[in-house]
Amino acid sequence: MIIDVNVSLSRWPNRRLPLDETPKLAAALKQNGVSQAWAGTFDGLLHNDLAAANKWLVDQCRSVDEKLLLPIGAINLSLPAWEEDVRRCYELHGMKGVRLLPGYHDYTLEDPRFRQLLSLLAEKHMLLQIAVRQEDPRTQHRLLMTKDVDLKPLLTLLSDFPNLPVILLNAVSSSAVELHGQLAAAGKVYFDIATLEGLAGLERQVQSLPSERLLFGSHSPFFAFDSAKLKLQESELPAPRREQITHLNAVKILSDL
Amino acid sequence: MIWDLHCHLNGIPGRTPDEKMARLIEVADRMQIERLVLFMGAPFLIAPTPEQFREQNDQVLQAISHWHHRAFGFVYLNPEYEQESLQELDRCVKDGPMTGIKLWVAKRCDIASVDAIVRRAIELKAIIYQHTWLKTTGNLEGESTPADLHALASRHPEASIICGHTGGNWELGIRTIRDLPHVSVDLGGGDPTAGLVEMAVRELGASRVLYGSDVAGRSFASQLGKVTAAEITPEEKQMILGQNLRRLMSPILQAKGVRL
Ligand SMILES: [Zn+2]
Numbered sequence: 001m002i003i004d005v006n007v008s009l010s011r012w013p014n015r016r017l018p019l020d021e022t023p024k025l026a027a028a029l030k031q032n033g034v035s036q037a038w039a040g041t042f043d044g045l046l047h048n049d050l051a052a053a054n055k056w057l058v059d060q061c062r063s064v065d066e067k068l069l070l071p072i073g074a075i076n077l078s079l080p081a082w083e084e085d086v087r088r089c090y091e092l093h094g095m096k097g098v099r100l101l102p103g104y105h106d107y108t109l110e111d112p113r114f115r116q117l118l119s120l121l122a123e124k125h126m127l128l129q130i131a132v133r134q135e136d137p138r139t140q141h142r143l144l145m146t147k148d149v150d151l152k153p154l155l156t157l158l159s160d161f162p163n164l165p166v167i168l169l170n171a172v173s174s175s176a177v178e179l180h181g182q183l184a185a186a187g188k189v190y191f192d193i194a195t196l197e198g199l200a201g202l203e204r205q206v207q208s209l210p211s212e213r214l215l216f217g218s219h220s221p222f223f224a225f226d227s228a229k230l231k232l233q234e235s236e237l238p239a240p241r242r243e244q245i246t247h248l249n250a251v252k253i254l255s256d257l
Numbered sequence: 258m259i260w261d262l263h264c265h266l267n268g269i270p271g272r273t274p275d276e277k278m279a280r281l282i283e284v285a286d287r288m289q290i291e292r293l294v295l296f297m298g299a300p301f302l303i304a305p306t307p308e309q310f311r312e313q314n315d316q317v318l319q320a321i322s323h324w325h326h327r328a329f330g331f332v333y334l335n336p337e338y339e340q341e342s343l344q345e346l347d348r349c350v351k352d353g354p355m356t357g358i359k360l361w362v363a364k365r366c367d368i369a370s371v372d373a374i375v376r377r378a379i380e381l382k383a384i385i386y387q388h389t390w391l392k393t394t395g396n397l398e399g400e401s402t403p404a405d406l407h408a409l410a411s412r413h414p415e416a417s418i419i420c421g422h423t424g425g426n427w428e429l430g431i432r433t434i435r436d437l438p439h440v441s442v443d444l445g446g447g448d449p450t451a452g453l454v455e456m457a458v459r460e461l462g463a464s465r466v467l468y469g470s471d472v473a474g475r476s477f478a479s480q481l482g483k484v485t486a487a488e489i490t491p492e493e494k495q496m497i498l499g500q501n502l503r504r505l506m507s508p509i510l511q512a513k514g515v516r517l
Contacts, residue, residue, distance in 0.1 A: 138392040199473040226482030227449035
């Protein structure tokens, strides 16, 4: 059983992807043993009418496979009245969480609006996903260049929100190991394995981050799903740890909301 | 049958090349990878002196010395030192067990000394692996682009040349080297971006596409996953995962009397 916390629907801005149609993606996820996928939308990257993008996301999830696809709304803190998008995600769509894409939305985590969002989510018992990157900066389109999100400001905010689950997507890499450890210690901070690399990378990763804080994420359909799946084969982990990563941690995040 | 074109000792735990190699094989076994190609030692050196590249090649020679049934080596050279590179090529390939050449980012591959290395490689039937990247964020001074490789390869149609990382920005890399049938692409060392393998097969044909991982900087998983998840035929996957590399290496293996 796998819960994939890092999936996106709709189209990547400058490429057609083999699985960028929801029914096809859903079929591939199921075939790979995914029982639930936390799905954001690529429309969140560049669209300004996020209310429409989030409505589309919910409709897609419902019409294709409501059990499989759990919609995670996109929020852009640079937009006027972004709080209304949060309200709709929660009240209208019954979403469990929202996803930020700060690299594409021109603000840092030092922004006071980010703290406001944390308060709102904590109040509503929702989870937060922050996509630290979507694409390697070296392969980005020249006119769509963006840097990885600086996570340092998050460190000082976490103590005020001890129960808010913060899931950092595409964050894991060989750099920032120390900061990630500090973040995991300071709050309910989780990391997905989509960008985890290295020989038997998971075996190394569980030495610096507790397995309670690792989640299976594929970054499909931008990444090939098999990349994340084969990482479970490349590393030898005791079964309980492995199950934490594949689904138990994700189940617990949802049940604790 | 899986053959991995692109492996490094750097980044693998272990005090000696032998210890690193044992760990590499242990993990490769979990992924059913039969054979590995190794190049460069630890640490990575961008512009090694002749003394340094000899030492790095010694690490690889040592690492593969007990694993000839599982691993091959490519000799790491720096074209800034033409004569020393040609001597090292002879030491490791003509007189040693290595089967190819690795050129990295010391000098762009459009300089004359690379032509000299390629000419000698053709005589020895050695494969030439040239790192290429076209970075949106800007290349290193000595880092070759797919266009640099195209210029080099155009002058040497009888060479067997591999375009490292498919140029990094692979949509551009594939287009750049498409018209040169003696140039293959290495899928390794980049993110497992969906669509890469499909485009490479569509534009180049599966026979010019090679699986490589770039461990230990990358994982076997992320790089194998590009191929296993691709929407191509099972036969094409087999070619990419191992058959193509075996075919490219068979002339030099035959010349060396190596039986597979
Ligand atoms: Zn490499």
